[in-house]
Structure formats: C-alpha cells, structure tokens
Amino acid sequence: MSFLSSSKVRFGLLLVALSLLAAACAASASNQMFFGKTAPPAGQVMRYVTGSEPESLDPQLGTGQPEGRIYMALYESFCEFDPKTMEPIPAIAERWDVNKDSSEFTFHLRKNARWSNGEQITARDFLYTFHRGLSPELASRNAYLGYYIKYAQPYNEGGVFVRDPGNNSYLLEKDFAKDEAKTAAPAAETAEPLTPATEYTPTAEEQTPDPDTPHHQFMHAPNRLVLPADEAERAEAVKDNPKLKAALAGKTFEPVKADDMGVEALDDFTFRITLTQSAPFFLGLMAHQFFHVVPQKVIEKYHEAWTRPENIVTCGPFKLKSWKPYNELIVVRDPNYWDAARVQLDEIRFYPMEDNPTIMNLYKAGEVDGVLNHTVPAAWLDVIRPLKDYMDAPEMAITYFQINITRPPMDNVLVRKAFNMAVDKEALSKWRKVTKPLTAFSPEGVFPGYPQPKGDKFDPVKARQLMVQAGYKDANGNYDPKKFPIDQVEITYNIQESNKAISEFLQAQWKQNLGLTLPLKSMEFKTFLQSRANLEYKGIARAGWIGDYLDPVTFLNLFTTPKGDNGTGWYDPKFVEMLNDANRTPDKQKRYELLAKAEAYMLDAQPVIPLTTDATSWMKKPYVKGMYPNPGTMHAWKFVCIEHDPNKWDYGVPDMTSKELPICTK
C-alpha cells in the first residue's frame, strides 16, 4: 500500500507541475511583442531554416524552394528576384533588350562578374549552362522550364530533324502542319520571318543592333519538322499522316543537338535567346534557379562531385564554407562577387529542417533568426498574428482540389459545379485565417493589373438544383442525396496536418449543403502522388501549386498538356489556343485580359475546386532587416543584415513599397 500512495503522490505532483507549466506557457505567449527570445547573434551572422534537406547544391538539379533559397546565396543568373516584388532585377547581366513580340532576348553581361575562384564569367559560361541544363544526360527535373527556348524541348526529349540527302534540306513543320499536334514536337508557332520590324530598336547605350549571325538566321527560318528518335515512337507519330509518312522515305534522321537550340553567345559579354513563342514572362523565369550559371571547367573536371565543398565554384554573393547534410550548410561572403560592397552579412547558416513545430520551437528559443514560409500553423494565428515578428502576404501559390473527370459521377460537369458551389470558401478562409478565398485558378493579389475572373460563388441552393438537373432526384423532382453514388467519390489527401484539416472541412461542407457524407482517404505522400498522376483516385484529391515565375501563365499552363498531366483528365485544345493567342499579344494589359478569358473558360469546365490563395505566413526576428514577405518567400541575401540597434528594428511587416533597402549600423 505504501507504494501505491507514494506513486500516486508522484504522479499527482507530475500532473500538477505540467499543468502549471502549461498555464505559464500559454500566458507567456500571449503578453509579448515578439515570439520568444529576441537577442541578436553577435556580428553579421544569419541563422535561417530553409526547409527540407537540399537535394543537391547543383542549381540545375535541385528543384524545390528550400534549394532555391540556398542557390540565391551561392549563384546568380542574368537577373535575380527583387527582394520585395520578385520582379527581375539586373544581376550578372547589367541590361537586356527584348524584341517586339517578346520572343527574343539579348543580355549584356557586366565585365566585373567573377567566379568565386576569381575567373571572369562570360557568355560562354551561360552557353554551357543552357546546354547542360537541357541535355537529356543531366536529366534535370526542371528542364521543362527551358522548353520555351527554340528546339530546346526536342533536344531534351531526344528528337530528330528529317534531312533530305538529295538537296541537303530539312522537312519543315509548316508543310505537314495538319498533324502538328500528333508529332512529338511542341505545339510551336511558326516563327516570324526575320524582318527589321521584329528586331528591337537599339537602346541608348548601344548605337548598332546586335550582329546578325548564321545561327540567328537559322532561328528565324521556318521551323524544322521534329520527330521522335525512337523508331517505334516515330512510326506511331506519323501513322495518321500519310503525306508525312510518304515524305520520310529515303530521308536521313539527324538528332537535334545542343547547338541547334535558340541560345547563342554573340561575344564574351552578349548572349541571345530565341524562343518558340512570345513569352513576355520569360525574363522573370531567368531568375529561376534552373538558369543560374554553373562553372564549366569545374564540372568537366569533377563531374558529379563538383558540388562537394572542396571542389565547388560559385558566382553568388556568398560562397560555400561547409556542408553537413541534415545539419547545417554554411556560406560566407565572397570577396570576388561583383557587388561585394553591398553584401552585409558575413555568414549565413542554413538549417535544413522539415517539421514545423520543431522549427517554431527553435525560433521561439532564439536559436534561429528567420524561418521559411508556411511554418506558422493556422491554429496558432490567434496568438501569433498580433506579434510584431509575424510576416504575412499573399503567396504565389494556391490550394485547390482536383476532380477526376474521367470517372462517373464526376464526369458530369453539373455535378462538378454543384460540388464547387456547395463549399463556403469564405468560411474556410475565415477559419484557416492565413489564406484568402479563391474562386479562380490564379492566386489573387499577386499579379498587379491582372483582371482575375471570378468563378461560381457559394450557393448551396443552386448547387442542389444542379444536382437535380444531373439526375439525382426523387419521384417528385426534389433533390435526393441517396441517389448519389457516394461510394464512387472519396476525398483523397496526403497526410499532413493542414491537408487533413481542409479535407475534414470539405467533408463537413458537403454533408451540410448536399447531404452527402463522402469518405476521407489519407495516403502516404508518394502513394498519393501516384494515385493522382495516374488518375486512380476516386472523385476528389487535394492539390496545390506554387508558381515558378511571376505570371498567371505559370498556373494556367497546368492544363496545356494533352495527356492530362494535371491529374484531372481535362484537356481542351481551344484553351491552349486561347493561351497562345494571349502570349502573342505585345500589350501587357491586353494580354492579361486574354489570359483572364482563357482562365474563365477553364473554370467553366470545373476540373478543379479552387479553395484559397495561400499566404506566406512565416516569422523573422525584428533585428533581421532586408527580408520581405514577397510572393515566393525568396530572399536576395545580399540585401539582408542584422541590426543591433533596437531602435531600427522592424516592428511589424517592413515597408514593401519603397525602393529603398536597409543598411545596418556597423
């Protein structure tokens, strides 16, 4: 008996102690200006949590944002992201020219740009970078970003030109245009002939236009026909086109080479890119990590091992000091950087971590100075939002659910519309707090001037009417939920706290507004991806999309591939045509209007249920200056610094509109 009482006492004591602590904790969190400790580290050293372990230090291989942020310290391209707006600002290129229809870009490099080993960065390095990034051997998962460049897609896919050995000419796409869509070649427009009208006018700095070259002529010659290199695939591609099939007889096939791509180094400091289509957004894409310039000599010497700390050569404001996987990656200021005087931090320590609570605990304890986006759980916002170190802004990312339109009952557009209208997105946003309701497919408030179309509003009555129209009614013509095959529709999601919460919300909405209790189905991530990509899921699946560059096209492009890579099975050539029309329009506002029209057209088919525009939702300590909640949470590290004077700290979200960037007191 003696033990019983003593163990009870101990147990009781433990409980009391814990509840006391709990209370203490809750109280301490609510009465403060900042979350946890705010003592700045000594000197100019930044400790930052960047997300999951980087896949690689090779900017052309690592695909995620966590890698992207590290690459922004180590590498640069022609341009980089503005720290506030994420629009492209000059980096290694000091200026650039764009032709009239935005299909050709010429970059002028600065003469003082150097690698971390002191060697000069030239246009040839960029040529190598483009050739390498798109080569099938590198097998980069980001290679599709370069597909706008002329003949880049066939090169990456291993396509062939068809040459007539008789007169040494190539078969042209336009001669067989009828079957354009069926060939493996991209749905490319015929390039405009090279006339003075399509050339850019010389800018103030240069008196003459850039030189014309044989390669330039080739780029503006009519498009060559491209076929798959593999014989079986080729036979498949031409089987419905007797004219083409006949024309292939006696011809030789020439693989598309790296040199055939629309990239050209005109001299050491001038670089020209020719695209397959008009793409005004292409400049924004140039700041993407995939186009960061990489050192040819080092890669050719060490191959895969070139990114090891002892071999690596970089070109950004910082260079690699040490890398302990899963623990920390340290970069230090690079004196060879062209703008080294502007760099304020001496050192950045990137901590790879994935688990949000662990990250937030670390932040609260003052062990890190800033964290990546989406780290603050929605449920915490009541407590965190009033704090002055909380960073919030609309993000270039959306959350939506996609619908498998290939299976009944979801093959019926009426049912899809009804499901969409039966979800109260305002309520969802109000509850999630950190997001904005979304009825369209492009994020709201991220692209200034874009006349975003509005999708169907929340309307449960209309939703039930649509269900009646779709045939789910009783003898009296009233809506009858029992007729609906609920075993054919599951709400599928991959396990993660926020996904679970949103899925449960949807379940409750449809139960309330349509009388349907749909089953939830959670899956391990990779299992989920497979089920979604192969359209194996039943009904509805969670999805999210983060833009690659600052333009609505990065979202709308999701529905331009014929095989239904978007995971819904929806594809409409008319939609693709509408997008292409818009991109050919030189006027920015006009183009936006056309894009909005295309978006509305897609929404009308309702292959998705848009839910929210995400918000960045992260935190930084008040003494960190020069970090802004921009739409991608990508930080140009050279503008960041540690302010030791509390009077100059950020109390709240820093000013996002002024052009000025902070300089910290020494």
Place this chain on the structure above:
Amino acid sequence: MLRFIIRRLLITIPMVLIVISITWGLIRLAPGNFYSGEKKLPAAIEKNIREKYGVDKPWYVQYGKMMGSILRWDFGASLKYEGQSVNEILANTFPVSAVIGILAYLLALVVGITTGTISALRQNTKWDYGAMGLAMLGISLPNFVLGPLLVLIFSLTLYWLPPSRWGGFFSLNIIMPVITLSAIYMAYIARLTRAGMLEVLRSDYIRTARAKGLRERDIVFRHVMRGGLMPVVSFTGPALAVLVTGTVVVERIFALPGLGNYFINANLNRDEPLIIGIVAFIGIITLVFNLLVDIAYAYIDPRIRY
C-alpha cells in the same frame, strides 16, 4: 570459439542477404518513385531520369547491380540527394546515432543498475516500490510524449536548453535527446537488475558467503553483482544495436542528423540505394553486437563454452 563464430557468420550472412532482397522487393512494390513530386514531370523528362539511373533496365539487371553493390560495400549515390554517396551518408550519420545511443545506454546502465541494486537489497521497502514504480513509469511513458514535454519545460519555458538540432558531441543540444532515449532503457535495466540480483541473493553460495561472515559490501560487489547482471548483459546486445543504429522518434523530435532519421526519409523518398545501404549496415551491426554479447557471456559465466 572460432568455430562458433564462423558457424554463426555462415548462418547470418545469407540471412542478411535475404533480408536485403526482400527489402528490395518491398521498395519495388511500394507505389511512387524517387523522382515523383507535387509537379508531375513531362514524360520525356521522366524517361531521361529513368535512363540516367538505370531504372529502365529489367529487374534482374537492377537486382544484380544491387547485390554487387553490397558485396563491394559500395552502395553508390543516393537518388534523392544528388552528389552524396550512400557510404558517405552512413559515415556521417552513424557517429551521431552512435554517440547519442551509447551515451543514452551508459546513462541507463548507471542509473538502472544503481536503482535496481538498491531495490533488490532493500526488497519490499519504500525504496524498492518507489524505484520500481518509477521504472514502470519509464516503460509506460512513450518517448514521443516524454521528449516534447522536456522541450516544453526546458527550452520553451525556462529557455535553458536548445530545443533541437545537432550541435556537435560536446554541446547542450545533446542532453535532452540522451535523457529521452535512455528513460525506457533505464527503467528496463533497473527491473532486470533487480530480478537478477534477487535470484542470486537467494542462492546457496551467497548464503554460504554470508554464513562465512564476509562483509556485506564484498558479497554485493564481488558475488551478487556478477551473477545478477547476467540478464543485463544479454539485454545489452540487441538494445545497443538498436540504439546505435538510430532511434527514429528521438532523432525526429530533436531533428538530429542520425541514421534513423535518414532511414525514415529514405523510405518516404523511395531512395533505393540508401534504404538498401542502411538495412545492410544495420543487419551487420546487429550481427556483430549479438556476437559480442555471446562472447561476453562466455567470460562472465564460466559454465558456458562454445
């Protein structure tokens, strides 16, 4: 002895190979791929990747390649972490897991044996009940509850210790993971020690020793301890093998770059070479530890001969 070791190896090595083969098959059966991600890749890019990593080859070629890699003890490059070889990952992560594990086990041994001994010597007293009650609590409190509670108290409220991350072998970061990890082992060793000691305390030779009038301290340290710790020794092998090869929960809670954390992520990433490498490595470690325990047994207990 040597014959015994050889016989053991002859049985276990093929078994490790079988385990690896089945694991390899399981990876193949699990849905998804190392390169699948939120953004579905264009078919051509997927094809390029499959060619680059040899995933397009028939299964027996891949299996042969995998088996070859084990025999050479060179597992090649990780599929997920471009530019890191599996051998390197093993070399970097194992020390972290091993240090945490060994420290935790040492702590468990010291505390567990002490409390267990006190319990046994003061059987059925308050000391005994108190210690055994605490031990039971240690066994019953899951480490994923204990760890966060420690974090809550010592990092988020008192701001004494860093809540997570690896700070090297001599840092404050190491304290909470070690305690969290050792709690259950502490408790278990205390129970094992107590039971083992009680058994010896009642044996004839201790009675004889007492009758001879030997000092109690000598009896306890020279005779009782030696026999009473046998169960602890046999527990040490498998337990230490688990501890040094990484304990997933603790490594996850404290974000430590250990083997266990990598293993879970390798599973979730379908990173085949890494999974195979870790499974093979753990298999060998377990084998070695069990062997060491058997040898240790022979030294402690003179009745055992091989």
Place this chain on the structure above:
Amino acid sequence: MKDEDRITDEKEMGQREPALTPLGVPAEPPVRTRDGDIIHTSPELAVGEADVRSAEAGQHLIAGTSLWKDAWRRLLKNKLAVFGMVVVGVMILAAFAGPFIIKQATGYEYSTVPSNPDLLKSLPPFRNPDHSFSWTHPMGTDNTGRDILARVLIGGRISLMVGIISTLVSLLIGITYGATAGYLGGKTDNIMMRIVDVLYALPYMMIVIVLLAFFGNGKLIGNVGGNSAYGQLILLFIALGAVSWLTMARIVRGQVMSLKNQEFVLAARATGVSTARIIFRHLVPNTLGPVIVYATLTIPTVMLQEAFLSFLGLGVQAPLASWGSLASDGIQNIAIFPWQLIFPGVTMALTLFSLNFLGDGLRDALDPQMRKV
C-alpha cells in the same frame, strides 16, 4: 505477503536446475538455443525476449485442476496488479460508455466541430473563449474546437481495440506457427525460425506502407476495409498483428519444445493421434500460461507501435483518433497549446502503466516460477 514470497522463492530455487532432456543430458544454457539470431528489438520487444529465454530454458508448467483458481487468488493478493486491473477496467468502461454520456450531457461527439466560427480554435481546459471558467471542456479543445475529452475517450477506444485485436491476431499466427515449428523440430523448425529472424530484420515501416498501399487501394485482393475510416482501422489491426506475432511464435515454440517429449504427448503419439491434434489439443493448452502473460505485455507494445505509426502519419484515418494520433497532433502545438499533448499523453501513459502492472501481476500469478522482472 512477505512470508508467502519467501515460500514461492524456495520452490522456485528448487526448480532452477537445468531441465533434463529425455536422454538425461542437461539442456544447453538458455541463450545458446537461439544461435544465428539477428534480431531487431525495440525495448518493448525486449520484454518479450526475456520471456523467451526463460521459456526456452525449459520450465514446465504443470497444470493442476485448481491452476486458474489459484492464479486468480494470487492475482488478487497483488495490490499493484489489482490497481492496474481497476484502472484498465475503468478505462475500458470510459472508452466505451464515455462518448455516449458526453453526447447525452453536452451534445458533443469526438468529431463535432462547433458551428460558431469563434469557437473554431483551441481553448485551454475549463475555459470559455473569454477566459472565464467553464465545465464544458475539461481537457480543452483542439485546433478545430473539438472537445479533447471526447477525443481522448474515442481515442482510448481505438487504441485499446488496436491493442487487443492486434494482439489476438498475433496470438493466432504466433501460436500456430510457433507450436508447429516447436513440435516438428529439426530442419523444419530451423527453417521456420530463420524465417522469423528474417522478418524481424525487415524494415517495418516499408512493410506497413506496402500493406496499406496494396490492400487500401484494392490492387491485390480488393478493398479489404471498404472506404470508411474503420476500414483503414481493420488494415491497421492486420498490419500490426502481422508484425507482432514473431516473439509470440518464439515463446510458444520454446514451450512446446520443452513439453513435446513428456509422457502425455508420447502416449498420445503412441495411440495414433494426428499431429495437428497433438499440437492443438495437447500441447497448445499447456502453453497458455506464459502466452497469456506475454499477451498482456504485447497490448501496450502494439499500442505504442500504433502511436508511432500515427506519429509518422500512417495510423488511423481522420476524423477518428487514437491516443497516438492525438499525441502526435498535440506535439504539433506544444509551444502554445500544451494541453493538447498533456491530456492524451498522460491518459495513455496511465493506461500503459496499469497494463504493465497487470501483466506483471498475471505473470507472477500464473507462473510463480517466472521471476519477477
């Protein structure tokens, strides 16, 4: 109590001699019979291993007519075990009746999300949103405003069910497999036990992923569990049972090996009773003592494993909860809503605590020779 202890101890010591095999040769020391093992033991499993060793040491359980009655009497004398039994009983009662009572009293269910958007947040225990005192949520609410007490109770139901059913699954497989291996002996036994060793060493998580992927997607044998959250639960029972029978098989094998050469078995064999009948009518009932003991200790182990799977996100389906999934949700919010972890965590620890005491008590009661570890 003390005196009785001593008497049992004397008995125990009398029987501590190595068991003799029929040929009169002392059996090998306990651990030797396990050569070639490569075992992955979690500390929980190690509980079983100590039992394996004592079981394989060839201790016989001599069943008398009053065995069960005796055991029950001994159990009732053990205060800690009674304490454990009472707590577990109360917990089971609460888990099965509690949710109904709460529903009657407050209208809440474990999955009830308040319709008032102001309540869609985590409230501390005994608090209203305006921080005034309230009896409505004695354990507070979770992120969606669901009552944690109701969730802890339903979580208890799931966790206890997982624990008990998976243990039964493991019993079924383990006894059959272990008894067969032990009785047949020789090469068959060797091969069967090596298979167990291999299964021990396989990456457990990969197995669960594969099981859930295949059976959950209807790829292999149709959709076993149907679509509901309970469907996934059935899969979980199978998955956990399928990986926790290994130690059980070892114990049963050890027991059967020590029993199979006794007179009653030899007699049965001589009278031409079939092998299956010998195993299941004559041998298995005689192994039940240690098996029951081990089973009580398996329940907490399985519950911990389920909790661990939930911690990794492979456990029960929302909106159902288990203690493990509740604790893992709680960990997410520990920095500002610590009650979300503390209540499920402490409830779970208390139950496991009691189950362990009960298991210990049962072991002492059913098999006085097995030492109190």
